[in-house]
Amino acid sequence: MELKVIKESVTVNEVVYDSFTELPIECDVLLPDYCPDIMKVLKCCATPVFTQTTVEGSSLTVEGYALLELYYLSENRQIRCSEHKTPFSKVLDLKCTPENPTVSVSATVDYLNCRAVNQRRVDIRGAMTISAKVIAQKSENVVSDAEGGGVQLRKNAMNTTCVVGTAERQFTVREDLELGYGKSAIGAIVRKQVQAVATDCKVISNKIVVKGELIINLFYLCEEDERPETMQYNLPISQIIDLSGVDEDCKCDVRFRVISCDIKPKADLDGESTMLSAEVTLCAVAKAHRNTHVQAVTDAFSTTYESSFAERPITALRLIDVVDDKHHYKEHLELPDEVVSVLHMWCDAAFTGGNLVDSGVQLDGRLMLSMFAMDNENNPVYFEKPVDFTHMVELTDQEENLLADITMKAASCEFTPTGDGRVEVRAEIIICGTLYGIMKCDVMSDLAVDETKPQKRDGNTALTIYFAQQGECVWDIAKRYHTSVAAVMEENSMEKELLQSRATLLIPLIV
Template identity: 40%
Template sequence: MELQLKRQSVAINETLCRTTVEQPIECDALLPDYCPDIVKILRCEVTPILTGNQVSGSQLTVDGVAAARVFYLSDAGCLRSAEYKIPFSRVVEIKPSSSRPVVRVSPSVGYFNCRAVSPRRLDLRGAISLSILVTACREEDVVAGAEGMGVLTRGEEREVTRVTGQEVRPFTLREELELPSDKPSIRLPLRCSGFARITDKKQVAGKIVLKGELKLHVFYLCDGDDNQLDSTDHTVPFSQILDVDGMEEQTRCIVSLQVSSLDVQPKADPDGQSRVLALEAVLEAKVLCHRNETIPLVSDCYSTQYESSCQQKTVSLGRLAEAVDESHVYQESVDLPDGAVRILDLWCRVQGEEFSAEAGKATAAGRLLISMFCSMEDGGMEYFDKTEPFTHEIDIDCQRPMEFLGEFSILDVGFTSSGSGRAEIRCEIGITGPVYCSEPEAVLTSLTVDEEHPKEKDPSVSLTIYFADAGENLWEVAKRYNTSMEKILADNGLTGTVIGEKRSLLIPM
């Protein structure tokens, strides 16, 4: 019988680029005409927002906007703010690939300085840090089985995960929200934040049906009084159907949300009062698709009839161990800063992100930056912040080497004054992302049998006694004596392929 080889295409997730680059941000800005002059800058808050990326050959282009909001005191001692959107683009060299790559970019603020050159002119300087990971699925052709010419193979089935694609789907929410009856009318929004959360997800026929909510917080200047500040919170539910190319019934999708744009404008109600908020928010749903496959792998072979040779290669086979979708709640009672009477507004962001996985456990760690505006005993206003470290651990059913490609998002922030110069602060942090486990596997890439050189056998020998040591592998024993491992197992009443203790073996020839 001629040699018949069965070949299999195996998906190998290959890293094309893993780097961190610093992107300078510069802006010479003027205050809008409707803003009063600057007397004192309290805070410059910078949020990096990615607007897209594109791979062309050996280059990755990352586009984004650094949204800088400057909070300052006017000559009347009132809090004001102005926002500036500074676009940026960065080109990074990557290893070219014939397949569609999966791009992951995590932006963070490296440093940022804001200086008032004059009462109406600002100098903004800083840098955005971009952590970039680009991977692609490479096909490796391996031997999955062989028959004929006395060939025996050693192999087993392995479950691997193929990353089938990545999609980014933006959608827009538009809503008109009325202020609660106990809130004063709005003159001007000073700071707005939106937190997007997925409450339900279903996969049907190449589509993902998302249900969720956007929590909106608006800190604003009240109408009719330059010194009166207030805030309002609203929850906007949404439902969205996302088309995902190539998604099948068995595809496992990880979906995360990002608020890429948030605009809130005051609007008059039927009575002419500025008590309506016109909201326009752009959300981006990022979908990462996986498909599990069970593949037969051959790691070694030999022929009992002819001389043979094979080529082996070590590859790293990855599997999706866990699709993390959890939250971590930070809650603490804190003392107000010295001289502070009460908190006017408070918000949070995560810095110093660190994700790791080992020994059956994934860890997400970071530093929570808590920022606040406070009214002071002297009647003024100041900005304060504090940093709190946090760690969140997740049990993972895998003891192999792992990698956690996580990301954080703020899901909710709140505070209440507890009296006696203290406040209760609560922040919910979303943690999402895949945990991949991998292990090097020896695979067979080629096999040749030389039928012109048959193996010599002694017809007078039908059985050999072999004294095996504990821990010896029966496959290696069978290969050495040019026989079948299955025959050794049957003749010796064994079930395992590794010798448990030192003993003699009957080797059929």
């Protein structure tokens, strides 16, 4: 019977680019006219914001800006803030032209130094590191079955994940917010922190419906000369994202990215600034995955003719889990000796790496705890402290290699003085993203038998006695003697292919 080879197309995704690049942060900042003069610089912070990523040919272009927040003391010893944006753009060489690329970028600020040139001008110098990952999609033709020619096949289930696609939708939230009852009117906003998190995701045909929460934290000065105040607002948000090919069988990773925010005091009907005008531009990013299962032939031989096959290595991704967790951080923090009281505390979270452990995946993160406080001379001061933390994700399946695409955001940060020169810090960290296993294997791309070269056999031998060792596999024995696995197992009344102990086997001849 003539050999008939059946092939199947398998879509696999592989990481074609995973690297870091450093970008400088350099600018001279002039205070706008409405800001008071600088008496003393407290701190300058930078937040990288990505506005666009584009893949053209073998190049990845990353664009965005660094939001610079300059905190300083004015002449009347009040904490003030001046915001500035410095744009950045970087072209990265991917070394290949990816098909249907999926891009993931993040950034961390390595260092930032600032120097007041005069009371209206500040020189800022620093650097940030951009991390970029590009996943490409391609199709591989693999041998999934064959019949005829006396071929014997060894099959293995290939469980891979196909990234159906990614889609983005930009939108703007506009709200008028009221201060809480009994709150003093706003004099000036010192600091604002805006985060957006996804809370629910539903998939319908070619669309993803996502709901979330916009979290706004404010630290502001009162119009009257009082202690600064804080406020937090939680606003519901929702979007419908169009993504061709997505359906109910897909697993989706949806995240919100804050593009810009403009929050200003607003007068109420009595003319007092007890309201806020908020305009926040967000980008909802969705990535859909579909798991695929293929029975691929990994080894073959013929009991009748000499055979040959071709194989090639592939690297594929398998989705392990879509992470949507909360980490509750708690610590008793010892304050510096000169601090009398804490005015405001916040934190920023960053993902630093993931590792496979026995019970699952350990996700490492770093919190930068920051505070405005009053010292023993009644002057506002700034302090910060980096702390590391870990979050465990339990898994039922283990992988040899891990790729973690994780985002960590600080949703809240609260503190309570304990009266012994320390404060109890409580922070809620939102952890979301995807965990992939990197699978490397050889796939059979072609199979053939040579009917002009039959297997050489001893015509006088119907059975061969073989002394098998513990741990040997019947497949390897059958391949050596050009017989079938089924025939060996039937002849020796075996139930499992792997030998648990030494044994004497009868190897039947297949004609």
